[in-house]
Amino acid sequence: xxxxxxxxxxERAAQADWAAAGSFRARExxxxxxxxxxxxxxxxxxxxxxxxxxNYTIGDxxxxxARMQGRNVLQPMGWDAFGLPAENAAMAxxxxxxxxxxxxxxxxxxxxxxxGFALDWEREIATCxxxxxxxxxxxxxxxxxxxxxxxxxxxxNWDPVDQTVLANxxxxxxxxxxxxxxxxKREIPMYYLNITRYADELLRDLDTLGDWPERVRVMQANWIxxxxxxxxxxxxxxxxxxxxxxxxxxxxxVMKVFTTRADTLFxxxxxxxxxxxxxxxxxxxxxxxxxxxxxxxxxxxxxxxxVATMEKKGRRTGLHVTHPFTGEPVEIWVANxxxxxxxxxxxxxxxxxxxxxxxxxxxxxxxxxxVVKSTTGAYENVVAPWxxxxxxxxxxxNSAEFSGLDSKAAVDAIAAALAAKDLxxxxxxxxxxxxxxxxxxxxxxPIPLIHCPKCGEVAVPDSQLPVVLPEHLVPDGSxxxxxxxxxxxxxxxxxxxxxxxxxTDTMDTFVDSSWYYARYACPDNDAAMVDARAxxxxxxxxxxxxxxxxxxxxxxSRFWTKVMRDFGLVDYSEPFRSLLTQGMxxxxxxxxxxxxxxxxxxxxxxxxxxxxxxxxxxxxxRDDGSQLEVQYDGLGTMSKSKNNGVDPQSLVxxxxxxxxxxxxxxxxxxxxxxxxxxxxxxGSFRFLRRLWTAVHGHVAMNATAGVPxxxxxxxLTPPQRELRRAVQQTLAKVTDDIxxxxxxxxxxxxxxxxxxxxxxxxxxxxxxxxxxxxxCEVATVCLSPMVPHVAHALWxxxxxxxxxxxxxxxxxxxxALELTQLTLVxxxxxxxxGQIEVAxxxxxxxxxxxxxxxxxxQKFVAGATPRKVIIVPRKLVNVVV
RNA sequence: GCGAAAGUGGCGGAACUGGUAGACGCGCUGGAUUUAGGUUCCAGUGGGCAACACCCGUGAGGGUUCGAGUCCCUCCUUUCGCACCA
Numbered sequence: 001x002x003x004x005x006x007x008x009x010x011e012r013a014a015q016a017d018w019a020a021a022g023s024f025r026a027r028e029x030x031x032x033x034x035x036x037x038x039x040x041x042x043x044x045x046x047x048x049x050x051x052x053x054x055n056y057t058i059g060d061x062x063x064x065x066a067r068m069q070g071r072n073v074l075q076p077m078g079w080d081a082f083g084l085p086a087e088n089a090a091m092a093x094x095x096x097x098x099x100x101x102x103x104x105x106x107x108x109x110x111x112x113x114x115x116g117f118a119l120d121w122e123r124e125i126a127t128c129x130x131x132x133x134x135x136x137x138x139x140x141x142x143x144x145x146x147x148x149x150x151x152x153x154x155x156x157n158w159d160p161v162d163q164t165v166l167a168n169x170x171x172x173x174x175x176x177x178x179x180x181x182x183x184x185k186r187e188i189p190m191y192y193l194n195i196t197r198y199a200d201e202l203l204r205d206l207d208t209l210g211d212w213p214e215r216v217r218v219m220q221a222n223w224i225x226x227x228x229x230x231x232x233x234x235x236x237x238x239x240x241x242x243x244x245x246x247x248x249x250x251x252x253x254v255m256k257v258f259t260t261r262a263d264t265l266f267x268x269x270x271x272x273x274x275x276x277x278x279x280x281x282x283x284x285x286x287x288x289x290x291x292x293x294x295x296x297x298x299x300x301x302x303x304x305x306x307v308a309t310m311e312k313k314g315r316r317t318g319l320h321v322t323h324p325f326t327g328e329p330v331e332i333w334v335a336n337x338x339x340x341x342x343x344x345x346x347x348x349x350x351x352x353x354x355x356x357x358x359x360x361x362x363x364x365x366x367x368x369x370x371v372v373k374s375t376t377g378a379y380e381n382v383v384a385p386w387x388x389x390x391x392x393x394x395x396x397x398n399s400a401e402f403s404g405l406d407s408k409a410a411v412d413a414i415a416a417a418l419a420a421k422d423l424x425x426x427x428x429x430x431x432x433x434x435x436x437x438x439x440x441x442x443x444x445x446p447i448p449l450i451h452c453p454k455c456g457e458v459a460v461p462d463s464q465l466p467v468v469l470p471e472h473l474v475p476d477g478s479x480x481x482x483x484x485x486x487x488x489x490x491x492x493x494x495x496x497x498x499x500x501x502x503x504t505d506t507m508d509t510f511v512d513s514s515w516y517y518a519r520y521a522c523p524d525n526d527a528a529m530v531d532a533r534a535x536x537x538x539x540x541x542x543x544x545x546x547x548x549x550x551x552x553x554x555x556x557s558r559f560w561t562k563v564m565r566d567f568g569l570v571d572y573s574e575p576f577r578s579l580l581t582q583g584m585x586x587x588x589x590x591x592x593x594x595x596x597x598x599x600x601x602x603x604x605x606x607x608x609x610x611x612x613x614x615x616x617x618x619x620x621x622r623d624d625g626s627q628l629e630v631q632y633d634g635l636g637t638m639s640k641s642k643n644n645g646v647d648p649q650s651l652v653x654x655x656x657x658x659x660x661x662x663x664x665x666x667x668x669x670x671x672x673x674x675x676x677x678x679x680x681x682x683g684s685f686r687f688l689r690r691l692w693t694a695v696h697g698h699v700a701m702n703a704t705a706g707v708p709x710x711x712x713x714x715x716l717t718p719p720q721r722e723l724r725r726a727v728q729q730t731l732a733k734v735t736d737d738i739x740x741x742x743x744x745x746x747x748x749x750x751x752x753x754x755x756x757x758x759x760x761x762x763x764x765x766x767x768x769x770x771x772x773x774x775x776c777e778v779a780t781v782c783l784s785p786m787v788p789h790v791a792h793a794l795w796x797x798x799x800x801x802x803x804x805x806x807x808x809x810x811x812x813x814x815x816a817l818e819l820t821q822l823t824l825v826x827x828x829x830x831x832x833x834g835q836i837e838v839a840x841x842x843x844x845x846x847x848x849x850x851x852x853x854x855x856x857x858q859k860f861v862a863g864a865t866p867r868k869v870i871i872v873p874r875k876l877v878n879v880v881v
Numbered sequence: 882g883c884g885a886a887a888g889u890g891g892c893g894g895a896a897c898u899g900g901u902a903g904a905c906g907c908g909c910u911g912g913a914u915u916u917a918g919g920u921u922c923c924a925g926u927g928g929g930c931a932a933c934a935c936c937c938g939u940g941a942g943g944g945u946u947c948g949a950g951u952c953c954c955u956c957c958u959u960u961c962g963c964a965c966c967a
Contacts, residue, residue, distance in 0.1 A: 040967095042967090084965080084966060156965075165965075168965055170965085215886055216885090218886095223884075223963085223964090225884095302964095302965085305963055307882090308882040310882090337882095356882090435964080440965095513967085546961090547885095547886085547960095549967085550962070552964065553967085583960090584961075586960085634959085636960090637960085637961090666894095666906070668893070669895095672887080673887085673960065673961090675892085677907070679906095679907050680893065682907085686906095686921095693921095745894070745905085746895070746905080749906075750904090750905085753904075753905065756905090827900085827901085830947060830948040832901055859934095867947085870947060876948095878948065880947045880948090
């Protein structure tokens with residue numbers, strides 16, 4: 001055995017052994033309990049980042065652990081290969097997105113293999129392969145037949161200079177990222193998937209996902225946002241009816257709003273409509289200053305965070321609707337915080353009982369009318385001078401015949417009265433909106449439709465699928481290259497054979513990632529989306545990925561799965577049985593603002609901290625060797641834009657894959673964010689070297705003293721029994737930490753403790769070495785899911801002919817854990833005052849007497865009679881005086 | 882702005898069901914080895930204090946309890962998401 005730990009050599013040998021044995025290949029017929037462990041596939045950005053290393057190490061630990069527990073495992077890998085970065089790279093370097101993407105995949109695959117992940121590469125998929133995205137197109141057409149996929153207009157960010165649609169990411173402070181032009185909102189036709197049809201089920205089935213983090217389920221539930229409320233129709237007043245060309249009193253001459261607080265209907269003092277609302281546009285056509293305001297509202301991005309934090313602005317229209325009960329006129333306002341895309345694009349304004357309405361009314365001088373009072377008297381400030389809205393439930397006041405009801409009863413009564421007048425009814429509304437999947441972009445899955453001047457919109461026949469994306473185009477930032485490529489869009493109509501135009505929009509990449517998990521079961525099937533093999537493997541038993549995907553990706557995937565089920569393709573309703581959301585990998589952020597242009601970010605590797613007189617200065621060294629002082633901006637997610645990433649490649653080259661994996665697993669529990677630390681990496685490497693040295697010492701001793709005999713449990717000396725106890729305790733803890741708690745950091749800490757104990761054990765007797773042999777084996781096995789290469793090598797050195805990953809995970813010897821003496825902690829009035837030793841089977845009276853006899857306890861009891869003595873079995877005694 | 886989570890030594894974290902706060906690692910201090918630096922090994926390391934006694938201590942403030950890092954209320958800070966980044 002080598003005396004020194006040489007990771008490069010150890011890892012090369014282990015990987016060669018695994019490759020030769022085909023250890024990572026998954027088979028359907030292997031029998032046993034299947035375990036499908038899936039990590040979210042990467043976007044092939046060029047190189048792995050630390051988030052990937054963390055994600056895939058977690059998956060690999062769980063996979064290897066499950067395999068050693070006798071489960072038949074599948075751990076596949078693929079590529080989320082369509083998307084915007086490939087187009088950006090193309091613009092920057094003039095390389096076609098296809099080539100850039102495939103080169104990246106080849107490089108990153110090598111990196112993953114070097115990290116020793118037990119991935120079944122025979123099932124590799126890339127979403128940019130026609131053999132994959134064909135099935136996106138196929139299922140899209142099935143959805144279209146059922147009306148789940150449909151067409152309507154949607155609002156996008158529009159760059160008026162480049163004449164192109166911008167992603168939210170490409171809008172910086174309301175301006176286009178390349179042109180700097182003020183971004184506008186624009187309505188364009190798009191295809192939508194009717195996810196709201198599944199809203200109820202998506203919400204309900206969250207209850208079946210017991211192995212998902214509570215916070216993800218809560219976030220999804222809030223995102224879906226089921227609310228019970230009332231549709232209220234406000235009839236047009238004469239001026240509005242005239243403007244809109246509808247006879248007053250006509251059923252269509254109403255403004256519809258949705259409210260969850262119909263009990264506050266008598267508090268309505270205005271209604272607010274979106275700038276794009278038909279009434280706003282009609283009024284604006286006759287009022288230039290109003291039109292200018294509408295145009296102002298149209299500027300800016302469509303992002304909700306922007307809209308919500310924007311200063312609330314509004315303009316009165318001079319138009320009115322009438323209150324459905326009092327008949328009073330209520331003025332219509334155009335407001336920038338009302339969005340056309342939500343509900344009816346109009347809301348009723350109740351300043352007394354809604355925070356936002358209150359702010360708007362106060363600012364605009366609109367009347368405030370209290371119609372709900374607190375029942376507890378907790379909030380009596382419901383008359384002028386107004387301080388705040390009262391948004392809680394209570395009892396109605398000032399509400400004509402509906403006064404004096406509690407809020408819930410008032411909602412019911414008002415809804416019933418509205419229904420009787422045909423001016424409203426109860427309705428369940430979801431916050432969730434339908435999923436717009438059209439992208440005016442090149443590097444994505446083509447939407448398989450054809451526009452024929454005669455036949456209209458026609459589906460591409462199944463026999464002509466896939467509609468293949470041409471791979472040679474290089475985008476230039478102005479519009480969609482597909483729309484400028486006649487060889488792609490010129491086609492003939494499948495119905496009339498006349499000249500027609502192919503749809504040039506592509507699909508949202510969330511479509512690709514919504515079902516890739518299923519395709520791993522049968523990546524080679526050209527005749528069906530999924531086949532019988534899917535029945536064996538699916539659904540996924542364990543899914544692992546970043547917390548940032550807690551809502552969108554996971555919700556879309558759940559939806560897509562339910563659609564596949566309804567088409568009879570799969571027989572389960574939820575794609576991921578258990579979910580582990582890993583935290584982000586963080587590093588320090590340093591920046592400097594040049595005289596002009598954007599902030600420059602500096603990699604923490606190039607920044608030194610100088611401290612003098614308690615003041616820290618941060619000095620960055622540039623490529624050319626020059627230095628400058630930079631600003632420190634705290635910790636943030638590793639990202640290209642903040643230039644604070646650490647390349648896993650350098651880490652693997654310097655310390656080996658095992659050290660990289662160990663550091664990732666040891667530094668933080670998987671669900672928490674993880675702070676990068678160079679020193680921590682060195683510590684992990686140091687530990688592996690100590691482990692190697694310890695095993696080497698033991699093996700060397702055996703070489704001179706002979707192979708240790710079998711353990712004779714009955715013949716152990718007390719120190720030998722102590723070490724065995726520590727060994728079995730460690731095994732029990734690690735098994736529980738990996739298998740149940742998934743706290744790999746504490747599992748590793750337990751083995752570190754064992755190694756510390758081991759170092760103090762110096763007993764060369766045959767039984768001593770037998771105990772030591774077991775200790776070395778348990779330490780090796782316990783660490784093997786985290787650091788498989790070094791464990792593979794040590795297992796051989798410990799005298800085993802077989803491959804460690806084919807071994808069974810050992811059972812804990814419970815008899816070794818038994819204790820005859822216990823140490824109990826004694827408190828007086830809850831404060832720690834001493835410790836006592838008692839027999840493990842001591843009765844309460846003995847414990848009580850021993851505790852009270854403890855000198856320091858007596859000092860604090862000071863002759864007083866204990867009022868109470870609380871005994872927590874095997875742990876603690878608390879004397880209350 | 883809205884939804885969610887997290888705040889514990891100089892740092893990353895541990896304390897799993899309300900029961901010894903700080904396991905394990907990093908860093909630091911001292912010692913041994915080394916020509917030196919590095920490495921390795923040993924010891925120490927929350928603050929106060931002469932002290933192993935004792936007092937204080939888990940973002941801030943309040944509460945429940947024999948006992949609170951853990952439960953409840955208010956507040957502060959940070960991170961994630963907000964529908965076209967993936």
